[in-house]
Amino acid sequence: MTVRHRVGRLVVGGGIGGLTAALALARNGVPVHVLEQAPEFSEIGAGVQLAPNALRVLDRLGVLGDVLREAVRPPQAVLMSAVTGERITAIDFGAEFQAAYGHPYIVTHRSDLLAAILDACRAEPAITLETGRSVRSVRQDGDVAVAVCADGAEYRADALVGADGLWSAVRAHTIGDGDPAYIGDVAYRGTIPTAAISDRAGKDNMTWWIGPGLHLIQYPVRGGELFNQVAVFSADERGPAEEWGPPDELDRAFAATTGHVSEGVRLVNRDRRWVLRDRPPARAWSRGRATLLGDAAHPMAQYLAQGACQALEDAVVLADLLTAHGADVPAAFAAYEAERVPRTAEVQTWARRMGEIVHARGVTALLRDALLADRDARDFRYTDWLYDYRTDARPQAPASAG
Ligand SMILES: Cc1cc2nc3c(=O)[nH]c(=O)nc-3n(C[C@H](O)[C@H](O)[C@H](O)COP(=O)(O)OP(=O)(O)OC[C@H]3O[C@@H](n4cnc5c(N)ncnc54)[C@H](O)[C@@H]3O)c2cc1C
Structure with a gap:
């Protein structure tokens, strides 16, 4: 029955x-x-970046304090060349950023984020979880x-x-x-003890090492105790998609990157990979x-x-x-x-x-880097559309069980 x-x-x-x-x-x-x-x-053992548009939501729901307890507030997002090791540009997450958006930019462990939301759900008599x-x-x-x-x-x-x-x-x-749909890229990700990695672009920062058809993102989580890494590269699309981008291809893709990047990739978690998809x-x-x-x-x-x-x-x-x-x-x-x-x-x-911009090759990459070279780290014109979105612009709904 x-x-x-x-x-x-x-x-x-x-x-x-x-x-x-x-x-x-x-x-x-x-x-x-x-x-x-x-x-x-549960969530996978990796980090997540949360921009002010997300923090505004967490704040409204009363869970931001719990999320911030374990999170890290990076002073900057730094864009570096994975090939030459040179700095391309940065976004400053300091006082002006916070004044512009009302909230900081944070990075945290996914389990810590989920735990904060789950605890709040468990404390709500109106929610039944199965x-x-x-x-x-x-x-x-x-x-x-x-x-x-x-x-x-x-x-x-x-x-x-x-x-x-x-x-x-x-x-x-x-x-x-x-x-x-397949994006054509494969990601490896996970956290390692922060002590395992050398200090190259600042361990406090959110650092994005970019190169032709690849990138490595690094940032601290859990109060700086763990270091999150996401290595992404354009995979050879051979055989069934779920088998794309095996570890030897990851190593080959990053072979020509600067020492710090290849060292990071050597330490990245290899027991699972993500063949990236969107729609x-x-x-x-x-x-x-x-x-x-x-x-x-x-x-x-x-x-x-x-x-x-x-x-x-x-x-x-x-x-x-x-x-x-x-x-x-x-x-x-x-x-x-x-x-x-x-x-x-x-x-x-x-x-x-x-x-496409971060994975650009050849002249396109040179042009990108030249255009970004003189950008002011406190120029937020390009992030306003994304981070300044207000879900609370509408009048608050009255309570109703509908
Ligand atoms: C490499 C990588 C890095 C990323 N980094 C970021 C980042 O820094 N910042 C950011 O904002 N986003 C990031 N994302 C995206 C982010 O992870 C996802 O958009 C987000 O997790 C989506 O949340 P969700 O709750 O919609 O779906 P999910 O997290 O997929 O949750 C779906 C839930 O539904 C459950 N479920 C599935 N099917 C069923 C079913 N049939 N019945 C019952 N339950 C079911 C699952 O078990 C799961 O718990 C990243 C993604 C990738 C791949």
């Missing part, structure tokens, strides 16, 4: 986006149920969205939010546009009583370090609109798409372009 559960608001996926959406709904007084496929809520629940499919049944789990159990919801990441089962129902922007994410957020809605290349930041923005906007529209869920989803589709489409598009 099929086990059926009736819930009002259902979030599928308990990653950064899904848990933040649940928290935002609960803070608005709306009860919400979360289904996570993994046996426990792990070990994998959603296989979604269907529309009149005014109800039905999530069907691997064991056949069904969750019937007035509003269902697919926050189930890159391989979203909910997206298969709402859009059904197949697999995400072109979609025009809409919703169908009936189901919608999407985060990577399920707009998976993007990581070159702007905004995937998680955009998931956080989505979460509060969606929660506010679901609260404000009460029982009229389709109206809430329409307003959510009107606000979030254009914003995330721009970020998705620029994330891809940023990849």
Whole structure:
């Protein structure tokens, strides 16, 4: 016999986006149920950069203090040549940056970020969390969205939010546009003890070493105790995609880089690699009583370090609109798409372009470096569109259980 559960608001996926959406709904007084496929809520052992647009969301939800406790505030983001070892340009994250955006730029361990959000969710009586629940499919049944789990159990919801990441089962129902696309790059990432790495570009900074078809990002996490590294390169597209970019190809790709970079790459975690994928922007994410957020809605290349930041923005906007529209869920989803589709489409598009800029070769790379050479580190004209986005520009929604 099929086990059926009736819930009002259902979030599928308990990653950064899904848990933040649940928290935002609960803070608005709306009860919400979360289904996570993994046996426990967890994140991979790597770092994440969070820009002021994300910190604004965490602040509003009351979890910023917890996040900042373990995070690092790098004084600068420094762009270095991975080939010559020379500095190309920098962004100063000091007092002027903070005055411009109202929040700092931070780097932290993904588990520390997730733990802060999860603790806040656990303290909210309006949130019910369930792990070990994998959603296989979604269907529309009149005014109800039905999530069907691997064991056949069904969750019937007035509003269902697919926050189930890159391989979203909910997206298969709402859009059904197949697999995400290969970017052509492979990433290796993870943390190492900070003491293991030499001091070249400043261990406090967020340093981005760039070269033809490759880059290495380095920054401290967990109060400086651990050092996060992300090595990315254009892979030879031979054989099945999930086998692209084996470790010997990683070493070959970085063979001609400066000593500090090749030393970092030698130490990068090699037990797992990510064949990077994204999607072109979609025009809409919703169908009936189901919608999407985060990577399920707009998976993007990581070159702007905004995937998680955009998931956080989505979460509060969606929660506010679901609260404000009460029982009229389709109206809430329409307003959510009107606000979030254009914003995330721009970020998705620029994330891809940023990849082309940092991985440029030959004359294009020379031109890039020459143009950036005289840039003022406190010139924020190019980051305003990204970091100055206000999810709180709309009047706060009144509390309603909808
Ligand atoms: C190399 C790399 C570096 C990055 N760096 C940054 C950065 O510095 N800053 C930044 O903002 N972003 C960064 N990103 C992007 C960021 O990691 C993602 O955008 C973000 O994690 C998306 O969060 P999410 O909650 O939408 O999805 P996920 O984190 O994928 O969470 C989805 C959750 O849903 C669960 N789930 C999946 N399927 C089901 C199912 N069928 N049923 C139930 N549960 C399910 C999963 O187990 C998971 O817990 C980076 C990405 C990569 C690849």
